[in-house]
Amino acid sequence: MEKVNFYGKKVLITGASTGIGKALSHEFAKKGAHLALGCIPEEEKLLSEWAKELESRYSIKTWVFPIDLTEEDGPERLFQEVTEKVGDIYALVNNAGTVAYGKFWEIPLGPQAKTIQLNFIVPTKLMHLFLPGMVKRGDGVIYNTSSVSALQPTPFHTVYGATKAAVQSLSQGVRTELRGTGVTICTLNPPYTNTRLLKIQGFPEKLRWYSISGLKTPEWIAQKAIKAFEKKRFMYVPGLWAKFLHIFLIRFSPRKLVDLVAYYGLQGKDKK
Template structure:
Protein backbone atom coordinates (compact mmCIF):
# COMPACT_ATOMS: atom_id res chain seq x y z
CA UNK A 1 0.00 0.00 0.00
CA UNK A 2 1.18 3.53 -0.83
CA UNK A 3 2.62 5.92 1.75
CA UNK A 4 1.14 8.69 -0.38
CA UNK A 5 -1.68 9.95 1.84
CA UNK A 6 -4.36 11.71 -0.21
CA UNK A 7 -5.72 13.73 2.73
CA UNK A 8 -5.07 17.45 2.16
CA UNK A 9 -3.42 16.82 -1.22
CA UNK A 10 -4.22 19.11 -4.16
CA UNK A 11 -5.69 17.10 -7.03
CA UNK A 12 -6.26 18.49 -10.53
CA UNK A 13 -8.74 16.54 -12.67
CA UNK A 14 -9.50 17.49 -16.29
CA UNK A 15 -12.92 16.69 -17.78
CA UNK A 16 -14.50 16.60 -14.31
CA UNK A 17 -17.99 17.73 -15.33
CA UNK A 18 -19.26 14.27 -16.30
CA UNK A 19 -18.56 10.54 -16.51
CA UNK A 20 -15.40 9.03 -15.04
CA UNK A 21 -13.81 12.42 -14.19
CA UNK A 22 -16.88 13.51 -12.22
CA UNK A 23 -16.88 10.25 -10.24
CA UNK A 24 -13.12 10.41 -9.67
CA UNK A 25 -13.61 13.89 -8.19
CA UNK A 26 -16.00 12.46 -5.59
CA UNK A 27 -13.62 9.59 -4.78
CA UNK A 28 -10.70 12.00 -4.20
CA UNK A 29 -12.98 14.27 -2.11
CA UNK A 30 -13.91 11.24 0.05
CA UNK A 31 -10.18 10.75 0.66
CA UNK A 32 -9.97 14.36 1.90
CA UNK A 33 -8.18 15.82 -1.15
CA UNK A 34 -8.72 19.41 -2.32
CA UNK A 35 -10.13 19.53 -5.82
CA UNK A 36 -9.01 21.63 -8.79
CA UNK A 37 -11.46 20.70 -11.49
CA UNK A 38 -11.23 21.41 -15.21
CA UNK A 39 -13.96 21.26 -17.83
CA UNK A 40 -14.90 22.49 -21.28
CA UNK A 41 -16.22 26.09 -20.98
CA UNK A 42 -19.68 24.87 -22.11
CA UNK A 43 -19.91 22.82 -18.86
CA UNK A 44 -18.91 25.67 -16.53
CA UNK A 45 -22.22 25.85 -14.60
CA UNK A 46 -22.53 22.06 -14.30
CA UNK A 47 -19.01 21.77 -12.94
CA UNK A 48 -19.46 24.65 -10.48
CA UNK A 49 -22.62 22.98 -9.14
CA UNK A 50 -20.76 19.67 -8.72
CA UNK A 51 -17.79 21.36 -7.02
CA UNK A 52 -20.15 23.11 -4.55
CA UNK A 53 -21.84 19.80 -3.72
CA UNK A 54 -18.51 18.08 -3.07
CA UNK A 55 -17.24 20.98 -0.98
CA UNK A 56 -20.37 20.90 1.23
CA UNK A 57 -20.46 17.11 1.55
CA UNK A 58 -16.78 16.41 2.20
CA UNK A 59 -15.51 19.75 3.61
CA UNK A 60 -12.70 19.97 1.04
CA UNK A 61 -11.53 23.02 -0.93
CA UNK A 62 -12.61 23.20 -4.55
CA UNK A 63 -11.84 25.46 -7.51
CA UNK A 64 -13.02 25.20 -11.11
CA UNK A 65 -11.26 25.95 -14.40
CA UNK A 66 -13.48 26.04 -17.49
CA UNK A 67 -10.73 26.02 -20.14
CA UNK A 68 -10.88 24.48 -23.61
CA UNK A 69 -7.94 22.05 -23.81
CA UNK A 70 -8.16 21.82 -27.60
CA UNK A 71 -7.06 25.45 -27.96
CA UNK A 72 -3.42 25.96 -28.89
CA UNK A 73 -2.53 27.33 -25.45
CA UNK A 74 -5.35 25.55 -23.56
CA UNK A 75 -3.08 23.30 -21.43
CA UNK A 76 -0.66 26.17 -20.77
CA UNK A 77 -3.58 28.41 -19.72
CA UNK A 78 -4.92 25.71 -17.39
CA UNK A 79 -1.48 25.23 -15.83
CA UNK A 80 -1.08 28.97 -15.30
CA UNK A 81 -4.58 29.46 -13.88
CA UNK A 82 -4.19 26.54 -11.46
CA UNK A 83 -0.75 27.66 -10.32
CA UNK A 84 -2.14 31.15 -9.64
CA UNK A 85 -4.71 29.64 -7.30
CA UNK A 86 -2.50 27.11 -5.46
CA UNK A 87 1.22 26.74 -4.75
CA UNK A 88 1.44 23.13 -5.95
CA UNK A 89 -0.52 20.28 -7.47
CA UNK A 90 0.21 16.89 -5.90
CA UNK A 91 -1.89 14.74 -8.22
CA UNK A 92 -2.64 15.43 -11.89
CA UNK A 93 -5.46 13.38 -13.40
CA UNK A 94 -5.50 13.70 -17.19
CA UNK A 95 -9.00 12.56 -18.05
CA UNK A 96 -10.71 14.87 -20.59
CA UNK A 97 -11.35 13.06 -23.83
CA UNK A 98 -13.47 12.91 -26.96
CA UNK A 99 -14.35 10.17 -29.43
CA UNK A 100 -15.42 9.76 -33.04
CA UNK A 101 -16.70 6.52 -34.54
CA UNK A 102 -16.74 5.56 -38.21
CA UNK A 103 -14.45 4.83 -41.11
CA UNK A 104 -11.14 6.67 -40.88
CA UNK A 105 -11.51 8.11 -44.40
CA UNK A 106 -15.02 9.45 -43.70
CA UNK A 107 -14.83 11.02 -40.21
CA UNK A 108 -14.40 14.81 -40.63
CA UNK A 109 -10.72 15.71 -40.55
CA UNK A 110 -11.36 18.58 -38.09
CA UNK A 111 -12.93 16.15 -35.60
CA UNK A 112 -9.95 13.80 -35.91
CA UNK A 113 -7.53 16.65 -35.32
CA UNK A 114 -9.57 17.84 -32.32
CA UNK A 115 -9.37 14.34 -30.86
CA UNK A 116 -5.59 14.32 -31.14
CA UNK A 117 -5.43 17.74 -29.44
CA UNK A 118 -7.66 16.79 -26.48
CA UNK A 119 -6.71 13.11 -26.00
CA UNK A 120 -2.99 13.27 -26.76
CA UNK A 121 -1.50 16.78 -26.95
CA UNK A 122 -3.28 18.11 -23.83
CA UNK A 123 -2.22 14.99 -21.85
CA UNK A 124 1.41 15.32 -22.90
CA UNK A 125 1.55 19.09 -22.30
CA UNK A 126 -0.04 18.94 -18.83
CA UNK A 127 2.36 16.13 -17.88
CA UNK A 128 5.28 18.16 -19.21
CA UNK A 129 4.14 21.32 -17.37
CA UNK A 130 3.42 19.77 -13.95
CA UNK A 131 6.13 17.10 -13.79
CA UNK A 132 9.15 19.40 -13.14
CA UNK A 133 7.33 20.95 -10.15
CA UNK A 134 6.51 17.49 -8.76
CA UNK A 135 10.09 16.29 -9.24
CA UNK A 136 11.40 19.42 -7.49
CA UNK A 137 9.01 18.69 -4.59
CA UNK A 138 10.24 15.04 -4.60
CA UNK A 139 6.61 13.93 -4.50
CA UNK A 140 3.67 13.67 -6.88
CA UNK A 141 1.43 11.40 -8.87
CA UNK A 142 0.04 11.53 -12.41
CA UNK A 143 -2.93 9.38 -13.32
CA UNK A 144 -3.55 9.26 -17.04
CA UNK A 145 -6.98 7.97 -17.99
CA UNK A 146 -6.15 5.98 -21.13
CA UNK A 147 -8.37 3.06 -22.17
CA UNK A 148 -8.43 -0.65 -22.89
CA UNK A 149 -8.23 0.69 -26.48
CA UNK A 150 -4.56 1.52 -25.81
CA UNK A 151 -3.44 -2.09 -26.25
CA UNK A 152 -4.58 -3.05 -29.76
CA UNK A 153 -5.71 -1.41 -33.02
CA UNK A 154 -9.30 -0.18 -32.76
CA UNK A 155 -11.10 -0.24 -36.12
CA UNK A 156 -13.85 2.40 -36.49
CA UNK A 157 -12.19 4.53 -33.81
CA UNK A 158 -8.66 4.24 -35.14
CA UNK A 159 -7.57 7.74 -34.14
CA UNK A 160 -9.10 7.38 -30.67
CA UNK A 161 -7.20 4.12 -30.11
CA UNK A 162 -4.08 5.76 -31.53
CA UNK A 163 -4.29 8.61 -29.00
CA UNK A 164 -4.75 6.12 -26.16
CA UNK A 165 -1.78 4.01 -27.34
CA UNK A 166 0.28 7.23 -27.40
CA UNK A 167 -0.72 8.08 -23.82
CA UNK A 168 0.04 4.52 -22.69
CA UNK A 169 3.51 4.44 -24.20
CA UNK A 170 4.30 7.96 -22.98
CA UNK A 171 3.13 7.21 -19.43
CA UNK A 172 5.08 3.97 -19.11
CA UNK A 173 8.26 5.38 -20.65
CA UNK A 174 8.33 8.53 -18.52
CA UNK A 175 7.43 6.57 -15.38
CA UNK A 176 10.53 4.46 -16.02
CA UNK A 177 12.69 7.58 -16.56
CA UNK A 178 11.65 9.21 -13.27
CA UNK A 179 12.09 6.19 -10.98
CA UNK A 180 13.55 7.28 -7.63
CA UNK A 181 12.34 10.90 -7.89
CA UNK A 182 9.32 10.36 -5.62
CA UNK A 183 6.94 10.92 -8.55
CA UNK A 184 4.99 8.10 -10.20
CA UNK A 185 2.82 7.88 -13.29
CA UNK A 186 -0.11 5.48 -13.51
CA UNK A 187 -2.65 4.67 -16.19
CA UNK A 188 -6.31 3.74 -15.82
CA UNK A 189 -7.50 1.57 -18.71
CA UNK A 190 -11.25 1.00 -18.56
CA UNK A 191 -13.21 -0.82 -21.20
CA UNK A 192 -16.65 0.45 -22.24
CA UNK A 193 -18.27 2.58 -19.54
CA UNK A 194 -21.68 4.22 -19.53
CA UNK A 195 -20.78 7.90 -19.94
CA UNK A 196 -21.69 10.74 -22.37
CA UNK A 197 -18.63 10.06 -24.55
CA UNK A 198 -20.32 6.91 -25.91
CA UNK A 199 -23.37 8.95 -26.88
CA UNK A 200 -21.27 11.33 -28.98
CA UNK A 201 -19.19 11.31 -32.15
CA UNK A 202 -21.46 8.86 -33.97
CA UNK A 203 -20.76 5.99 -31.55
CA UNK A 204 -23.37 3.25 -32.06
CA UNK A 205 -25.86 2.31 -29.34
CA UNK A 206 -24.09 -1.04 -28.92
CA UNK A 207 -21.01 -2.78 -30.32
CA UNK A 208 -20.43 -6.55 -30.33
CA UNK A 209 -17.51 -6.22 -27.91
CA UNK A 210 -19.93 -5.29 -25.06
CA UNK A 211 -20.76 -9.02 -24.88
CA UNK A 212 -17.19 -9.64 -23.70
CA UNK A 213 -16.24 -6.38 -21.98
CA UNK A 214 -19.56 -5.66 -20.31
CA UNK A 215 -20.69 -2.06 -19.91
CA UNK A 216 -19.46 -0.48 -16.68
CA UNK A 217 -20.86 2.10 -14.32
CA UNK A 218 -18.49 5.12 -14.11
CA UNK A 219 -18.93 5.31 -10.32
CA UNK A 220 -17.73 1.70 -9.99
CA UNK A 221 -14.78 2.35 -12.33
CA UNK A 222 -13.77 5.42 -10.30
CA UNK A 223 -14.00 3.55 -6.98
CA UNK A 224 -11.86 0.69 -8.29
CA UNK A 225 -9.45 3.19 -9.87
CA UNK A 226 -8.83 4.97 -6.57
CA UNK A 227 -8.17 1.65 -4.83
CA UNK A 228 -5.68 0.69 -7.58
CA UNK A 229 -4.12 4.19 -7.39
CA UNK A 230 -3.58 3.80 -3.63
CA UNK A 231 -2.09 0.34 -4.24
CA UNK A 232 0.25 1.97 -6.82
CA UNK A 233 -0.81 -0.23 -9.72
CA UNK A 234 1.13 1.27 -12.64
CA UNK A 235 -1.37 0.04 -15.26
CA UNK A 236 -4.88 -0.73 -14.09
CA UNK A 237 -7.48 -2.45 -16.30
CA UNK A 238 -10.74 -2.77 -14.31
CA UNK A 239 -12.58 -6.12 -14.54
CA UNK A 240 -11.09 -9.64 -14.56
CA UNK A 241 -12.14 -10.45 -18.14
CA UNK A 242 -10.89 -7.13 -19.49
CA UNK A 243 -7.63 -7.52 -17.61
CA UNK A 244 -7.18 -11.07 -18.94
CA UNK A 245 -7.96 -10.10 -22.56
CA UNK A 246 -5.90 -6.88 -22.74
CA UNK A 247 -3.03 -7.85 -20.48
CA UNK A 248 -2.52 -11.62 -20.86
CA UNK A 249 -4.31 -13.07 -23.89
CA UNK A 250 -3.04 -10.30 -26.17
CA UNK A 251 0.55 -11.50 -25.63
CA UNK A 252 -0.18 -14.94 -27.05
CA UNK A 253 -2.39 -14.04 -30.01
CA UNK A 254 -0.69 -12.90 -33.25
CA UNK A 255 -1.11 -9.16 -33.86
CA UNK A 256 -2.93 -9.76 -37.18
CA UNK A 257 -5.52 -11.92 -35.43
CA UNK A 258 -5.90 -9.43 -32.57
CA UNK A 259 -6.64 -6.74 -35.13
CA UNK A 260 -9.25 -8.94 -36.87
CA UNK A 261 -10.95 -9.82 -33.54
CA UNK A 262 -10.93 -6.16 -32.54
CA UNK A 263 -12.51 -5.24 -35.91
CA UNK A 264 -15.20 -7.87 -35.37
CA UNK A 265 -15.95 -6.70 -31.84
CA UNK A 266 -16.09 -3.00 -32.61
CA UNK A 267 -18.76 -3.29 -35.32
CA UNK A 268 -22.16 -1.82 -34.46
CA UNK A 269 -24.69 -4.34 -33.10
CA UNK A 270 -28.38 -3.98 -34.06
Protein backbone atom coordinates in the same frame (compact mmCIF):
# COMPACT_ATOMS: atom_id res chain seq x y z
CA MET B 1 5.12 0.59 -1.28
CA GLU B 2 3.28 2.76 1.24
CA LYS B 3 -0.26 3.68 0.25
CA VAL B 4 -0.86 7.32 -0.68
CA ASN B 5 -3.03 9.18 1.81
CA PHE B 6 -4.95 11.70 -0.27
CA TYR B 7 -6.35 13.50 2.79
CA GLY B 8 -5.57 17.24 2.48
CA LYS B 9 -3.66 16.75 -0.78
CA LYS B 10 -4.49 18.89 -3.82
CA VAL B 11 -5.55 17.00 -6.93
CA LEU B 12 -6.28 18.45 -10.38
CA ILE B 13 -8.71 16.49 -12.58
CA THR B 14 -9.41 17.49 -16.20
CA GLY B 15 -12.80 16.65 -17.72
CA ALA B 16 -14.44 16.48 -14.30
CA SER B 17 -18.01 17.52 -15.10
CA THR B 18 -19.20 14.15 -16.41
CA GLY B 19 -18.35 10.46 -16.75
CA ILE B 20 -15.20 8.92 -15.31
CA GLY B 21 -13.72 12.32 -14.33
CA LYS B 22 -16.77 13.24 -12.27
CA ALA B 23 -16.84 9.80 -10.62
CA LEU B 24 -13.11 10.08 -9.85
CA SER B 25 -13.66 13.51 -8.26
CA HIS B 26 -16.21 11.88 -5.95
CA GLU B 27 -13.75 9.17 -4.89
CA PHE B 28 -10.96 11.68 -4.26
CA ALA B 29 -13.37 13.86 -2.26
CA LYS B 30 -14.35 10.86 -0.09
CA LYS B 31 -10.64 10.50 0.69
CA GLY B 32 -10.49 14.15 1.78
CA ALA B 33 -8.48 15.53 -1.16
CA HIS B 34 -8.92 19.19 -2.17
CA LEU B 35 -9.95 19.34 -5.80
CA ALA B 36 -9.12 21.55 -8.76
CA LEU B 37 -11.62 20.55 -11.43
CA GLY B 38 -11.51 21.31 -15.15
CA CYS B 39 -14.28 21.42 -17.76
CA ILE B 40 -15.18 23.12 -21.02
CA PRO B 41 -16.58 26.66 -20.44
CA GLU B 42 -20.14 25.53 -21.38
CA GLU B 43 -20.19 23.17 -18.40
CA GLU B 44 -19.01 25.67 -15.77
CA LYS B 45 -22.38 25.91 -14.02
CA LEU B 46 -22.83 22.15 -13.89
CA LEU B 47 -19.33 21.57 -12.55
CA SER B 48 -19.56 24.44 -10.02
CA GLU B 49 -22.75 22.91 -8.59
CA TRP B 50 -21.05 19.52 -8.32
CA ALA B 51 -17.99 21.13 -6.68
CA LYS B 52 -20.19 22.88 -4.09
CA GLU B 53 -21.92 19.58 -3.33
CA LEU B 54 -18.55 17.86 -2.79
CA GLU B 55 -17.41 20.74 -0.53
CA SER B 56 -20.44 20.51 1.71
CA ARG B 57 -20.54 16.69 1.85
CA TYR B 58 -16.83 16.09 2.46
CA SER B 59 -15.54 19.38 3.97
CA ILE B 60 -12.97 19.82 1.23
CA LYS B 61 -11.91 22.84 -0.85
CA THR B 62 -12.66 22.96 -4.57
CA TRP B 63 -11.75 25.22 -7.47
CA VAL B 64 -13.31 25.13 -10.95
CA PHE B 65 -11.37 25.90 -14.15
CA PRO B 66 -13.64 26.26 -17.20
CA ILE B 67 -11.00 26.13 -19.95
CA ASP B 68 -11.21 24.55 -23.39
CA LEU B 69 -8.03 22.50 -23.39
CA THR B 70 -8.01 22.16 -27.18
CA GLU B 71 -7.40 25.90 -27.54
CA GLU B 72 -3.79 26.66 -28.42
CA ASP B 73 -2.92 28.04 -24.97
CA GLY B 74 -5.51 25.96 -23.01
CA PRO B 75 -3.02 23.76 -21.08
CA GLU B 76 -0.76 26.77 -20.30
CA ARG B 77 -3.75 28.79 -19.02
CA LEU B 78 -4.86 25.89 -16.85
CA PHE B 79 -1.35 25.55 -15.41
CA GLN B 80 -1.07 29.29 -14.69
CA GLU B 81 -4.51 29.62 -13.15
CA VAL B 82 -4.11 26.49 -11.00
CA THR B 83 -0.69 27.65 -9.81
CA GLU B 84 -2.06 31.12 -8.91
CA LYS B 85 -5.31 30.04 -7.26
CA VAL B 86 -4.52 26.59 -5.83
CA GLY B 87 -0.73 26.53 -5.50
CA ASP B 88 1.32 23.36 -5.92
CA ILE B 89 -0.71 20.26 -6.63
CA TYR B 90 0.15 16.73 -5.51
CA ALA B 91 -1.58 14.86 -8.33
CA LEU B 92 -2.67 15.59 -11.88
CA VAL B 93 -5.36 13.38 -13.40
CA ASN B 94 -5.26 13.76 -17.19
CA ASN B 95 -8.77 12.59 -17.89
CA ALA B 96 -10.42 14.83 -20.53
CA GLY B 97 -10.86 12.92 -23.76
CA THR B 98 -12.88 12.53 -26.92
CA VAL B 99 -13.42 10.10 -29.80
CA ALA B 100 -14.47 10.07 -33.45
CA TYR B 101 -16.23 7.00 -34.85
CA GLY B 102 -16.22 5.64 -38.40
CA LYS B 103 -13.84 4.43 -41.07
CA PHE B 104 -10.56 6.34 -40.78
CA TRP B 105 -10.63 7.67 -44.34
CA GLU B 106 -14.30 8.66 -44.18
CA ILE B 107 -14.35 10.66 -40.92
CA PRO B 108 -13.33 14.29 -41.56
CA LEU B 109 -9.85 15.09 -40.35
CA GLY B 110 -11.19 17.76 -37.92
CA PRO B 111 -12.65 15.43 -35.24
CA GLN B 112 -9.67 13.09 -35.59
CA ALA B 113 -7.21 15.97 -35.14
CA LYS B 114 -9.22 17.08 -32.08
CA THR B 115 -8.95 13.55 -30.68
CA ILE B 116 -5.16 13.63 -31.09
CA GLN B 117 -5.04 17.11 -29.54
CA LEU B 118 -7.20 16.42 -26.48
CA ASN B 119 -6.17 12.80 -25.81
CA PHE B 120 -2.45 13.07 -26.45
CA ILE B 121 -1.08 16.61 -27.00
CA VAL B 122 -2.93 18.08 -24.01
CA PRO B 123 -1.74 15.44 -21.48
CA THR B 124 1.79 15.75 -22.91
CA LYS B 125 1.72 19.53 -22.42
CA LEU B 126 0.21 19.30 -18.93
CA MET B 127 2.81 16.71 -17.88
CA HIS B 128 5.53 18.98 -19.24
CA LEU B 129 4.13 21.96 -17.31
CA PHE B 130 3.50 20.24 -13.97
CA LEU B 131 6.41 17.79 -13.77
CA PRO B 132 9.26 20.26 -13.11
CA GLY B 133 7.60 21.50 -9.89
CA MET B 134 6.81 17.95 -8.76
CA VAL B 135 10.38 16.82 -9.40
CA LYS B 136 11.74 19.87 -7.55
CA ARG B 137 9.53 19.05 -4.55
CA GLY B 138 10.39 15.33 -4.86
CA ASP B 139 6.72 14.45 -4.55
CA GLY B 140 3.75 13.94 -6.85
CA VAL B 141 1.90 11.62 -9.18
CA ILE B 142 0.41 11.91 -12.64
CA TYR B 143 -2.52 9.62 -13.39
CA ASN B 144 -3.20 9.39 -17.11
CA THR B 145 -6.57 8.05 -18.19
CA SER B 146 -5.54 5.72 -20.95
CA SER B 147 -7.82 2.84 -21.99
CA VAL B 148 -7.87 -0.85 -22.81
CA SER B 149 -7.90 0.58 -26.36
CA ALA B 150 -4.16 1.14 -25.86
CA LEU B 151 -3.76 -2.64 -25.76
CA GLN B 152 -5.73 -3.76 -28.83
CA PRO B 153 -6.62 -2.66 -32.39
CA THR B 154 -9.61 -0.29 -32.33
CA PRO B 155 -11.07 -0.30 -35.85
CA PHE B 156 -13.68 2.42 -36.46
CA HIS B 157 -12.10 4.58 -33.76
CA THR B 158 -8.53 3.89 -34.74
CA VAL B 159 -7.17 7.36 -34.01
CA TYR B 160 -8.66 7.11 -30.51
CA GLY B 161 -6.83 3.82 -29.90
CA ALA B 162 -3.66 5.31 -31.34
CA THR B 163 -3.83 8.27 -28.92
CA LYS B 164 -4.30 5.90 -25.98
CA ALA B 165 -1.36 3.73 -27.13
CA ALA B 166 0.68 6.94 -27.36
CA VAL B 167 -0.36 7.98 -23.83
CA GLN B 168 0.61 4.50 -22.63
CA SER B 169 4.06 4.73 -24.19
CA LEU B 170 4.57 8.32 -22.99
CA SER B 171 3.60 7.37 -19.44
CA GLN B 172 5.89 4.35 -19.31
CA GLY B 173 8.84 6.20 -20.84
CA VAL B 174 8.63 9.31 -18.66
CA ARG B 175 8.00 7.17 -15.56
CA THR B 176 11.28 5.42 -16.26
CA GLU B 177 13.06 8.78 -16.58
CA LEU B 178 11.54 9.79 -13.22
CA ARG B 179 13.29 6.96 -11.36
CA GLY B 180 14.61 8.18 -8.02
CA THR B 181 12.80 11.56 -8.13
CA GLY B 182 9.90 10.67 -5.82
CA VAL B 183 7.47 11.38 -8.66
CA THR B 184 5.74 8.78 -10.80
CA ILE B 185 3.22 8.27 -13.59
CA CYS B 186 0.41 5.72 -13.57
CA THR B 187 -2.21 4.87 -16.16
CA LEU B 188 -5.85 3.96 -15.66
CA ASN B 189 -7.01 1.68 -18.51
CA PRO B 190 -10.80 1.34 -18.30
CA PRO B 191 -12.78 -1.04 -20.50
CA TYR B 192 -15.85 0.38 -22.32
CA THR B 193 -17.80 2.54 -19.88
CA ASN B 194 -21.25 4.04 -20.24
CA THR B 195 -20.48 7.76 -20.52
CA ARG B 196 -21.14 10.65 -22.90
CA LEU B 197 -18.01 9.62 -24.83
CA LEU B 198 -19.86 6.64 -26.30
CA LYS B 199 -22.77 8.87 -27.33
CA ILE B 200 -20.68 11.18 -29.48
CA GLN B 201 -22.22 11.70 -32.92
CA GLY B 202 -21.70 8.64 -35.11
CA PHE B 203 -20.90 6.23 -32.29
CA PRO B 204 -23.21 3.17 -32.53
CA GLU B 205 -25.78 2.83 -29.77
CA LYS B 206 -24.42 -0.62 -28.94
CA LEU B 207 -21.16 -2.23 -30.03
CA ARG B 208 -21.15 -6.02 -30.50
CA TRP B 209 -18.05 -5.91 -28.30
CA TYR B 210 -20.20 -5.13 -25.25
CA SER B 211 -21.44 -8.76 -25.35
CA ILE B 212 -17.82 -9.85 -24.79
CA SER B 213 -16.57 -7.14 -22.46
CA GLY B 214 -19.70 -5.75 -20.83
CA LEU B 215 -20.27 -2.04 -20.32
CA LYS B 216 -19.16 -0.58 -16.99
CA THR B 217 -20.45 2.43 -15.11
CA PRO B 218 -18.11 5.37 -14.39
CA GLU B 219 -18.79 4.95 -10.66
CA TRP B 220 -17.63 1.31 -10.75
CA ILE B 221 -14.45 2.33 -12.61
CA ALA B 222 -13.69 5.15 -10.17
CA GLN B 223 -14.26 3.05 -7.04
CA LYS B 224 -11.73 0.52 -8.29
CA ALA B 225 -9.36 3.16 -9.68
CA ILE B 226 -8.95 5.06 -6.43
CA LYS B 227 -7.57 1.93 -4.75
CA ALA B 228 -5.08 1.47 -7.60
CA PHE B 229 -4.20 5.20 -7.38
CA GLU B 230 -3.47 4.82 -3.65
CA LYS B 231 -1.09 1.98 -4.48
CA LYS B 232 0.41 3.90 -7.44
CA ARG B 233 -0.23 0.91 -9.71
CA PHE B 234 1.70 1.60 -12.93
CA MET B 235 -1.01 0.33 -15.26
CA TYR B 236 -4.44 -0.50 -13.94
CA VAL B 237 -7.17 -2.29 -15.90
CA PRO B 238 -10.29 -2.41 -13.67
CA GLY B 239 -12.00 -5.81 -13.40
CA LEU B 240 -10.71 -9.40 -13.55
CA TRP B 241 -12.34 -10.26 -16.88
CA ALA B 242 -11.02 -7.07 -18.52
CA LYS B 243 -7.54 -7.83 -17.19
CA PHE B 244 -7.65 -11.38 -18.58
CA LEU B 245 -9.11 -10.25 -21.89
CA HIS B 246 -6.83 -7.29 -22.54
CA ILE B 247 -3.58 -8.12 -20.79
CA PHE B 248 -3.48 -11.85 -21.57
CA LEU B 249 -5.94 -13.08 -24.21
CA ILE B 250 -5.57 -10.27 -26.75
CA ARG B 251 -1.81 -10.14 -26.26
CA PHE B 252 -1.16 -13.83 -26.79
CA SER B 253 -3.81 -14.69 -29.40
CA PRO B 254 -2.88 -14.82 -33.12
CA ARG B 255 -2.86 -11.32 -34.59
CA LYS B 256 -5.25 -12.30 -37.41
CA LEU B 257 -7.82 -13.56 -34.91
CA VAL B 258 -7.53 -10.43 -32.76
CA ASP B 259 -8.02 -8.24 -35.86
CA LEU B 260 -11.07 -10.25 -36.93
CA VAL B 261 -12.74 -10.12 -33.51
CA ALA B 262 -11.99 -6.38 -33.29
CA TYR B 263 -13.40 -5.83 -36.80
CA TYR B 264 -16.75 -7.44 -36.00
CA GLY B 265 -16.87 -6.54 -32.30
CA LEU B 266 -16.26 -2.83 -32.67
CA GLN B 267 -19.14 -2.28 -35.10
CA GLY B 268 -22.69 -1.46 -34.09
CA LYS B 269 -25.01 -4.40 -33.39
CA ASP B 270 -27.15 -3.43 -36.40
CA LYS B 271 -24.15 -3.53 -38.81
CA LYS B 272 -23.24 -6.63 -40.87
